[in-house]
Each structure stands twice: as structure tokens, then as C-alpha cells.
Amino acid sequence: MKIVLIGAGNVGWHLGHRLRSCGQDVVQVFSRNLLKAKELGEGIQTAFTDHLDEITTSADLYILAVHDDAIEPVAEKLAASGLQEKLIVHTSGATPMSVFAADFKRFGVFYPLQTFTKSRAANFEIIPICIDASLDSDREMLTQLARKISSKVFQITDQERAVLHVAAVFVNNFTNHLFHVGQSVLEREKISFELLLPLIRETVDKLEDGTPGEMQTGPARRGDEETIQRHLRFLEKYPEYQDLYRTLTDSILQHFTNKT
Amino acid sequence: MKIVLIGAGNVGWHLGHRLRSCGQDVVQVFSRNLLKAKELGEGIQTAFTDHLDEITTSADLYILAVHDDAIEPVAEKLAASGLQEKLIVHTSGATPMSVFAADFKRFGVFYPLQTFTKSRAANFEIIPICIDASLDSDREMLTQLARKISSKVFQITDQERAVLHVAAVFVNNFTNHLFHVGQSVLEREKISFELLLPLIRETVDKLEDGTPGEMQTGPARRGDEETIQRHLRFLEKYPEYQDLYRTLTDSILQHFTNKT
Numbered sequence A, B: 001m002k003i004v005l006i007g008a009g010n011v012g013w014h015l016g017h018r019l020r021s022c023g024q025d026v027v028q029v030f031s032r033n034l035l036k037a038k039e040l041g042e043g044i045q046t047a048f049t050d051h052l053d054e055i056t057t058s059a060d061l062y063i064l065a066v067h068d069d070a071i072e073p074v075a076e077k078l079a080a081s082g083l084q085e086k087l088i089v090h091t092s093g094a095t096p097m098s099v100f101a102a103d104f105k106r107f108g109v110f111y112p113l114q115t116f117t118k119s120r121a122a123n124f125e126i127i128p129i130c131i132d133a134s135l136d137s138d139r140e141m142l143t144q145l146a147r148k149i150s151s152k153v154f155q156i157t158d159q160e161r162a163v164l165h166v167a168a169v170f171v172n173n174f175t176n177h178l179f180h181v182g183q184s185v186l187e188r189e190k191i192s193f194e195l196l197l198p199l200i201r202e203t204v205d206k207l208e209d210g211t212p213g214e215m216q217t218g219p220a221r222r223g224d225e226e227t228i229q230r231h232l233r234f235l236e237k238y239p240e241y242q243d244l245y246r247t248l249t250d251s252i253l254q255h256f257t258n259k260t
Helices: A010-021 A034-043 A068-083 A136-149 A158-188 A193-208 A225-237 A239-259 B010-021 B034-043 B068-083 B136-149 B158-188 B193-208 B225-237 B239-259
Strands: A002-006 A025-030 A047-049 A061-064 A087-090 A107-112 A129-133 A153-155 B002-006 B025-030 B047-049 B061-064 B087-090 B107-112 B129-133 B153-155
Touching: A002 A010, A010 A025, A010 A034, A010 A107, A010 A136, A025 A034, A034 A047, A061 A068, A068 A087, A087 A136, A107 A136, A107 A158, A129 A136, A129 A158, A136 A153, A158 A193, A158 A239, A158 B158, A158 B193, A158 B225, A158 B239, A193 B158, A193 B193, A225 A239, A225 B158, A239 B158, A239 B239, B002 B010, B010 B025, B010 B034, B010 B107, B010 B136, B025 B034, B034 B047, B061 B068, B068 B087, B087 B136, B107 B136, B107 B158, B129 B136, B129 B158, B136 B153, B158 B193, B158 B239, B225 B239
Parallel strands: A002 A025, A002 A061, A025 A047, A061 A087, A087 A107, A129 A153, B002 B025, B002 B061, B025 B047, B061 B087, B087 B107, B129 B153
Antiparallel strands: A107 A129, B107 B129
């Protein structure tokens, strides 16, 4: 199966390298940024271009690893360039598959559920790949392809993927922001963030032993109003974080009050 | 140095085992629950009791690993039992050292900054131990003891420890609650939480490469109002989480708006 990869950002970069290292036939990569196209193309020893109309029409699968808001306009242009009979997929957690329906008959999703950074190695073997397609035969083909690059392949509908994306915002974006709050308070108080890293790591490692609900600890879990009030008083120096503290504490209190 | 350990909960349990396995002389353990006292005492081959007035007066250091609100009453009783000249410390992140000042002259803190669960092994070698004491000589002695069980020993004042405790609530308690939100939404939508574990792990692993502020991604980071509104609409089914989403999103938006 001949694959064209459109997009050389964080996802495109890692996906291109992984497909290539698993022996898949990536025949061309595109980026609107020529340097990025060249870097990825040369990196995986394949053709590259920064012109959409130079994309080959002889491939079997076109993977769009572009920003969410670029999926629709790029797809339209590709259809207009004679690809409308081809199989096209995107790699987005947030975009319904139907974004392609106006221009294509064979379309789908190939969504690796991970946060990618170019400078960090990605351990694809354990990255969940969420697959969907408009035709059963294409869904099967994409599943086979995904199994070449990961041991965790799931057929996930648009609706399920939308739920996963919201949940991912909570456990990744919001969690990272809380790390930022901790780091930022410590920095302003001249205390090293390093001190918190073993605690952060253990918070995640504990998930091996039970659900996060079972693992909850802390003043809100214990209903320890005295500590909560002392923390809120301290945070008067950091009004932007006082609100966060109150909302998260109320949410934990509410959860454990409802349970008992 | 002869040590008495008072408390056989999560902290006492792990601290007792670690002190013992590092060759320290734990001469007695106490728990008001006789079974817990016995289990820990036998586990580290030392004497145990569930009576405060049976605690030996011949030790050099008394470590209180009890609930925050039990520190003061237990300390009072120990002073009344003839220990008022001894060195006494607690293991709490949230309690000022001065809790001992009314009854003792030699007192301090021996605070392992980690979340402990009896059923999980604790990697003490990398757990930060935060030390403080009323006397310089005791601070030095406690630091030497802490270095026997961990390579990360810090002299931390009451004020710094209070800051650390607030930050720990953000990065541990609140983060774990967000994991719970993700898990709970997926459970109710019949999607496996396993799908999010690699993402959660990478969120933490990324901290090796830069500050969490630099690592922030997601709709709020991008100012992607369309996705934010779609997520909020989805969360109308989960009103208890809609508030959390809005508050955390606003906090991220505010942070990155202020920066630019």
C-alpha cells in the first residue's frame, strides 16, 4: 500500500518515521513549509513537496496530519486535484470523520492518542491508534495498517472519539496546567520544582493499583476544612490560583459527599 | 540512635521498614490499633504497643507519623509521660513545627514528600526528605539520619513546607481528581480508561524536557474557541465537570493571554 503523508508537524513527523521504520511504503510527504517537508522527506528517504498540486495521484492512502482547521480546506483541494476516489484519513481527535463526506466516498480516521513532541522519542508500540472509516473494507485495511505500528488498535466511532478527546483534555492539558501552577508557585517562592517530581510520578504510577477515585487523598478527600482554609489564605497572594483551588476542592468534596 | 516510631499508618509503615532496612535502631513502634502495631512491630522485628504510657523513655528520637490533628494531643501526652526533654518530630507537610513548642524544647520535622500506600513499594532513595528542627544540632542530626534513607535531603522551613504542601495538593490531589474525571466520563460512556494511560504517562515524562508551561498544549493553549464550546456542550450531560472544564480552561487562557 502506497501512502502519502500530508503534514510534517509533531504528529506527521512521528507517524512518518514510525510507518517507515515498520517497513511501510510512504511514497511522498507534504508540508506547506518546504524546510519541514525536506527534513521529514529526507529523514525517511522519500519524496517531498510543499505544493499541494504536486501530490501524487498514484498512492492508495492519504493521511492528513494537519491542524484541525486545515483538514477541510486541504481535503477540498485534494479532491479538486483528482484524488476524490482515493482513501483519505485524518489524525485528529477532535474532528468528525464526516468532514470528508462532501468531497470523498472513502474516508476515515487514523488517530494516535498521544501528545507528541518532535524532540522526544515516541513509544508507538503502546500508543492507542483509534480507527474509523466510511467503508467496512477500509476500516479493516486501516486496522491492519495500524497493527503494523502499534499493539493497541481500537475501532472507535466519531462519538466515542469526541468523548475520548474531552477526557484527554482533562487528564493531559488540565493536569499539565496544574503542574504549571505548582511549578510557578514554587518558583516565585524560590523552592525547587524537583522536590515535587517523585510525588508527580507516584500519582501516575498508583493508577496501576486502582481507579483514581480509590486513590484520592488530601485535605478535600478528608474534608479537612482547617487545612483547606489555610491553603486558601496562602493563595490570597496568587488570586489567579485561588479560584482553581476552590473549584477543584469543591469538586472533590462534592464527589465524596455524594458517595457517603 | 534509638528511635521510637509512633503511628503505623501509610507513612509510619513505610518509614519503619525503610529505617529498619537501612540498619537504623527502631526500638519500639506504637499504634492505637493493636493489630497494626503488632503487624509493623513484627514486620521490622521490634517491640510494639498500643498504650501511649508504655512508650519507652530511653530512646533518643520520637517520630510521630500520625494524622495531622492527632499530633498535638499525642505530643502533650508524651510530654506528660516524661519525654519532655527528648527530641520529637512529626512527618506532616501541613503542620508547623511549633505545634511542639508548648511541651518540648527539642523538636522538629521529618517530612517525606511522597504519597504512600501500604500495598505499594516506596522508592525511598529518591523521595525528598524535608528536615527542620528547633536546635541547629538536632537539625544536623536529623539530616544525617535522613541521608541514611534517601539521597534527597532538604532543610526546609515551616514557611517553605507550607508552600510545598499547597503545591503538592495541586500536582497530586487535584491531578488525581482530573484522572478521576477522565476515568468516570469514559466509564459512563463505556470506553476503557486504558486508552488514556499512555497519554497520562507521557504528560509526566515530558517534564524531563522543560517546564510544564512550555509543554502546555490543547484547545485552551491554542485559543481554539470552537473546540472549547463543543466540549462544554458535551459536558452538559456532566454538569459537575462542566464547571471544572470552564475554570481550568479560563486559567490556561488567562495565563497565555497575559504572556503575549
